[in-house]
Amino acid sequence: MVPEGAERVTIDTDYSNRRGYDSTFLPELKVRLPGLPAGAKAAPLREGTAGGEEGLLDYEHFSVKINPRRRMAFFTATNIDGLTYLPIDRRTGEPKEEGAEGGETWFDDDRMDPQYTVVQDFYSANSTYFDRGH
Secondary structure (H helix, E strand, C coil): CCCCCCCCCCCCCCHHHCCCCCCCCCCCCCCCCCCCCCCCCCCCECCCCCCCCCCEEECCCEEEEEECCCCEEEEEEECCCCCCCCCECCCCCCECCCCCCCCCCCCCCCCECHHHCCCHHHHHHCCCCCCCCC
């Protein structure tokens, strides 16, 4: 039973329409994704996960590769156009009002086994050193 006034959250788990990081985002300058250290491998994606580069998770305007041993990103790559940047309220998906505080709700990505990710308890216990998503 859903409490009266509660919002229902629907997660779009079809990531096929996410463009990920664009190496040609900057005019006249191609900035490729970094490689991994010699012998290193990114956390594997689940079988049947569509995508290009091995272990690469594409989201809207950014991509990430996870270190399976540390359960944190080897790297993230993001495209941000500062001239057209619009802060979005992560709870509603709507533009934020000037000065409004914003929080984010994080969800597991079913393209990767959860054993390769760090859970919120880690970030809560280590908030002096780590900020989820940064």
